[in-house]
Amino acid sequence: MAQDQNSKQNLTEKKPCLSGRGVTKVFGIGKQAMTAVDHVDFDFNEGEIISIVGESGSGKTTLSKMLLGLISVTEGTIEYQGKPRDISSAAKKKEYWKNIQPIFQDPFSSYNIFYKIDAVLDDCLRMRGKGNASEEEKIALKTEACSFVNLKYAELTNKYPFELSGGQMQRLMIARIFLLKPKILMADEPTSMIDACSRATILDMLLKLRDEINMTVIFITHDIGLAYYISDKVYIMEHGKFVESGTAEECIIHPKSPYTKRLISDVPKIYEKWDLDTVVNE
Numbered sequence: 001m002a003q004d005q006n007s008k009q010n011l012t013e014k015k016p017c018l019s020g021r022g023v024t025k026v027f028g029i030g031k032q033a034m035t036a037v038d039h040v041d042f043d044f045n046e047g048e049i050i051s052i053v054g055e056s057g058s059g060k061t062t063l064s065k066m067l068l069g070l071i072s073v074t075e076g077t078i079e080y081q082g083k084p085r086d087i088s089s090a091a092k093k094k095e096y097w098k099n100i101q102p103i104f105q106d107p108f109s110s111y112n113i114f115y116k117i118d119a120v121l122d123d124c125l126r127m128r129g130k131g132n133a134s135e136e137e138k139i140a141l142k143t144e145a146c147s148f149v150n151l152k153y154a155e156l157t158n159k160y161p162f163e164l165s166g167g168q169m170q171r172l173m174i175a176r177i178f179l180l181k182p183k184i185l186m187a188d189e190p191t192s193m194i195d196a197c198s199r200a201t202i203l204d205m206l207l208k209l210r211d212e213i214n215m216t217v218i219f220i221t222h223d224i225g226l227a228y229y230i231s232d233k234v235y236i237m238e239h240g241k242f243v244e245s246g247t248a249e250e251c252i253i254h255p256k257s258p259y260t261k262r263l264i265s266d267v268p269k270i271y272e273k274w275d276l277d278t279v280v281n282e
């Protein structure tokens with residue numbers, strides 16, 4: 001799968017979407033100073049699926065918050081579509097946020113609990129400049145977005161997000177992305193809340209969406225197996241630094257850094273045959 005995606009990527013010319021040089025985040029000052037992200041360089045291209053992989057505390061979420069423009073960058077530069085990213089005013093930030101959208105770890109925290117689902121989707125339409133579209137057009141767009149993720153708009157329209165199951169909520173988040181059509185999707189451990197079966201469905205939906213709108217998808221995960229399955233490019237993060245980066249093939253099948261090798265060896269080998277005799281005897 002990762003190989004197919006790479007060969008497809010190579011056929012088209014790569015346009016830079018988000019790049020960083022020496023990007024650093026230091027929390028606190030003086031003796032309390034803590035470097036969470038330490039001079040990282042990266043080049044994410046249009047339409048690529050990129051995974052940032054590392055153990056808990058390695059700086060993944062801090063980096064994603066800098067990329068989203070939610071926290072300041074202590075040092076270094078970020079370029080968006082080949083130009084220095086400018087989010088110096090509220091208006092510029094708002095414009096940038098039309099292009100980069102997050103999916104959070106916990107779908108429950110992503111919705112205003114007082115908003116019915118219809119209002120959540122209407123908000124997306126407003127953000128896409130469709131706020132004044134006719135009622136028929138709005139309903140058609142919302143119905144299309146819901147059916148893209150196998151949800152029935154007619155059954156959801158009057159419900160509140162907390163009336164949905166975890167899996168339905170995750171799918172609603174993808175329906176939002178379908179409506180917003182951002183250039184970049186930032187997914188911080190997006191599948192951690194759901195079972196393996198819906199997880200595969202969600203991932204397939206995100207891949208389908210990437211193909212449909214040529215979105216750049218940045219996956220933040222501690223799961224190197226998942227990264228191999230979905231990514232064109234992988235960045236391995238340890239103590240705030242990228243210790244290895246390259247195609248999924250280069251990084252995960254032919255890893256060079258001891259840290260990457262350790263992450264790979266931690267993946268349970270589900271294909272190994274169970275020795276039932278030892279299980280019974282223990």
Ligand SMILES: Nc1ncnc2c1ncn2[C@@H]1O[C@H](COP(=O)(O)OP(=O)(O)O)[C@@H](O)[C@H]1O
Pocket residue numbers: 027028034035036054055056057058059060061062063
């Ligand atoms: N707001 C903050 N203030 C101080 N330290 C922080 C803050 N946010 C994160 N950190 C620290 O930065 C390091 C990286 O955290 P984080 O980016 O959340 O890692 P990850 O997402 O890989 O688990 C951790 O040691 C964490 O305690």
Ligand SMILES: [Mg+2]
Pocket residue numbers: 060061
């Ligand atoms: Mg995190």
